[in-house]
Structures are given as C-alpha cells and as structure tokens.
Amino acid sequence: MNSPSVSVALCTRNGARYLAAQVESVCAQVPPPDEIVVSDDESRDDSIAIVRATLARHGATAPALTVLENRPALGVTRNFEQAIRACRSELIALCDQDDVWHAGRLARIVDAFRSRPELLLLHSDARLVDGELAPLGSTLFEALEVKPSELAGIASGQAFAVLQRRNLVTGATTVFRRSLLSAALPFPPEWVHDEWLAAIAAATGRMDVLPEPLIDYRQHASNQIGARRPTLREKLAKAIAPRGTKHAERLRRAEVLLDRLASLGPQVPSACLQAQREKVAHQRFRTELPASRLIRWVPVLLAAARGRYERFDRGWQSVAQDLLESG
Structure with a gap:
C-alpha cells in the first residue's frame, strides 16, 4: 500500500x-x-525567516512551504484552523513551534494510518523537557495522571467514553486524516482545536493512542498551553475555590458538541449521541447545584451512587470538588 501524504x-x-x-x-523525518x-499570528520577530532558512538548508528534499500571516492575530484555535484548512495532504500533523519531533516519529504514525484505514486520529505521549531540551524526568501522560485503564479504553475503541470524562489528547502529539474535517469544521469558539478534533474523531470513527513519547514537549515561561502534574496543595486549593463560571462554561461546551453530533446524522452512532445527551444532563446538574455546601451533599452523593461522576467526570475527585467548592 502507498504511504499517505502528510x-x-x-x-x-x-x-x-x-x-x-x-x-x-x-525535515529530518524519513520520509519527510x-x-x-505555517500560519503566523502577528509575530514581531524573524519567525518566518527562520522557517524559510531552515527549509532552504534541505534544498530539493525540503517539504513545500505555504506561509499565512495574520494581522491582527487570530488566537490559538483560529490560527490552527486556518493552517489546517490550507493543508492539502491526506494526513495532517499538528505542530507547535517550540517542540522537537523524535527521529522515526512520522514513519511510526504513517505506518499506523496506512495499515488501519478506519483510523481517523492518532496521538501519543511526549517527553517533558525544559527550554533547553533537558529532560524533566516525566512524560506528558504522567503529568496528566493518565490511568492505564484510560489508555486501554481508547485502544479498545471506547475513546468517546474516555473523553467524556476528560480530554487526554494534546495537539502537539496528534496526527489525523483530512477526511475528519468534513465533520469537525468549523471549530467552535468554546473548544480548543485538539480537544474538539479528538471528540469528533471518537464520535464518528476510530481514534487511538501510542503510549510511547514521540516528541520532546518543551515547558517554559512562554508556553501558551503547558503540562505539569499539580501538587496536592494545588488540588486542594482547586477543590475549595469559588465555583465561578466554569461549570456553566463546561455545560456550554457539552451542548455545542451535542448540537454538532446531532447535525451529523448517521455518521454518529445512536449510542454516542445518547451518551452526549446524558453528559449534558449531568453537566447541567453540576451547574445548577445550590450555592450552599450543606444543601449540595445529598444530590451530589446520590449522583455519585448512580455512577454519574464516574462516567462523566473524574470520579471522586469531581465529587469532592462539588462538595467543597465555595459559592
């Protein structure tokens, strides 16, 4: 079988x-x-010149280059949407400006897509490094506290159920088929591009995960989106923090996804659509919990006993949050 273009x-x-x-x-990937x-969001340095110069050193073997320059800046998700729309190949690899791909990464991923025509999206773990590429001693999945059961769920075809609890897909590690865009575009403003692509892929087809790190994922002061394991103190602070608007925002995200899935008709299995309806109902329940902690205890514990927190959130961690949050 011929290798898909990238x-x-x-x-x-x-x-x-x-x-x-x-x-x-x-450029060092074999094949490249x-x-x-490149979609540039109003850079004030020589970012584009550096890209051109690096490609020029590879001469005729360098990938073709398209440059889009935004004035004013679009922001992360719309910038990626613009870049993705301009891609012409069968596979699209999302790429952050500050990471480094491991040798053999692209060949490993392309081989998976070539051998599995049903596969829509594939992501992997990443090695966390500092600004100078020195290893920080952990991986992205370790920082996210990814459970073996979550990886096994994705690998067994239950990715949509896994993602209803929380997102595990980081764009810098992700490659997907261009055909996914017929369902995923346009990206809604309520969602980050990588989370949205993963949710649509899981609902309309098959996505999978490679558990090994295939990139170096830099952690530095200028990260727009980074990753690190929260400390126990940070978890406790989050649990008792004011409720604010976060639950309403999560409800809106769940509703937006439900609307998109419903619009896709037979592309989405009825079981996925029903599961998302139930996710919306659960998120509405969390949003409408009373301000008084004391009054929350009975409905929250009843919902937990019915398995709703385990199915749609992070289990007892989310239960504790709803019991302890202020306001």
Missing part, C-alpha cells in the same frame, strides 16, 4: 528562539512530510 500545520507567534530546532526535526503550512 501536511504539517505549524502555528507560530514570536517563536524565533525555538523554531529552527523544531523545523529541523520535522510533503508540505509545511
């Missing part, structure tokens, strides 16, 4: 410090991708 959707914003290493690691689409 586009890289690379979003930049003042990324000059790290871009050369990232683009070099992309067919094209790189």
Whole structure:
C-alpha cells in the first residue's frame, strides 16, 4: 500500500528562539512530510525567516512551504484552523513551534494510518523537557495522571467514553486524516482545536493512542498551553475555590458538541449521541447545584451512587470538588 501524504500545520507567534530546532526535526523525518503550512499570528520577530532558512538548508528534499500571516492575530484555535484548512495532504500533523519531533516519529504514525484505514486520529505521549531540551524526568501522560485503564479504553475503541470524562489528547502529539474535517469544521469558539478534533474523531470513527513519547514537549515561561502534574496543595486549593463560571462554561461546551453530533446524522452512532445527551444532563446538574455546601451533599452523593461522576467526570475527585467548592 502507498504511504499517505502528510501536511504539517505549524502555528507560530514570536517563536524565533525555538523554531529552527523544531523545523529541523520535522525535515529530518524519513520520509519527510510533503508540505509545511505555517500560519503566523502577528509575530514581531524573524519567525518566518527562520522557517524559510531552515527549509532552504534541505534544498530539493525540503517539504513545500505555504506561509499565512495574520494581522491582527487570530488566537490559538483560529490560527490552527486556518493552517489546517490550507493543508492539502491526506494526513495532517499538528505542530507547535517550540517542540522537537523524535527521529522515526512520522514513519511510526504513517505506518499506523496506512495499515488501519478506519483510523481517523492518532496521538501519543511526549517527553517533558525544559527550554533547553533537558529532560524533566516525566512524560506528558504522567503529568496528566493518565490511568492505564484510560489508555486501554481508547485502544479498545471506547475513546468517546474516555473523553467524556476528560480530554487526554494534546495537539502537539496528534496526527489525523483530512477526511475528519468534513465533520469537525468549523471549530467552535468554546473548544480548543485538539480537544474538539479528538471528540469528533471518537464520535464518528476510530481514534487511538501510542503510549510511547514521540516528541520532546518543551515547558517554559512562554508556553501558551503547558503540562505539569499539580501538587496536592494545588488540588486542594482547586477543590475549595469559588465555583465561578466554569461549570456553566463546561455545560456550554457539552451542548455545542451535542448540537454538532446531532447535525451529523448517521455518521454518529445512536449510542454516542445518547451518551452526549446524558453528559449534558449531568453537566447541567453540576451547574445548577445550590450555592450552599450543606444543601449540595445529598444530590451530589446520590449522583455519585448512580455512577454519574464516574462516567462523566473524574470520579471522586469531581465529587469532592462539588462538595467543597465555595459559592
């Protein structure tokens, strides 16, 4: 079977410090991708010049380059949407400006897509490193406290159920089929692009995970989205923090996903659609809990006994949050 073509959707914003290493690691893949689409969000440094110069060093073997420049900046999700829309290959690899791909990463992923025509999206773990690429001693999945049961659920075809509890997909590690975009576009403003692509892929087809780290994921002061394991003190502080608007925002996200899935008709199995309706109902329940902690105890514990927190949230961690949050 022929290998599918690959586009890289690379979003930049003042990324000059790290871009050369990232683009070099992309070009060093065997075989290299067919094209790189750079969507730049109003950089005030020489980000684009660095991309061009790095590609020029590879001569005729360099991927084709498309550059889109945004004035004013679009923001992370809309910037990635623009880059993705411009990609022309069968597979699209999301790419952050400050990471480094491991040797053999693309071949490993392309082989999975070639051998599995039903596969829509594939993501992996990542090694956490500092700004100078020194290992921090842990991986992305360790920082996210990913459970073996969650990885097993995704691998067994139950990704939608896993993602209803929480997102595990990080864009920098993700490659997906271009055909996914017919259902996923446009990206709603309530969602981050990688979470949205994963949810749509899980609902309309098959997504999977590679448990090994395939990129170095830099953690530094300029990260727009980073990853680290929260401390016990931070978890406790979160549990007793004011409720604020976060539950209403999560409800809106769940409703937006339900609306999109309903609009896709037979592409979405009835079981997924019903599960999302139940997710919306659970999130509405959490949003409408009374301000008084004392009054919350009975409905929260009843919902927990019925398994709703285990199915749609992070189990007893979410139960504790609803019991202890103020306001």
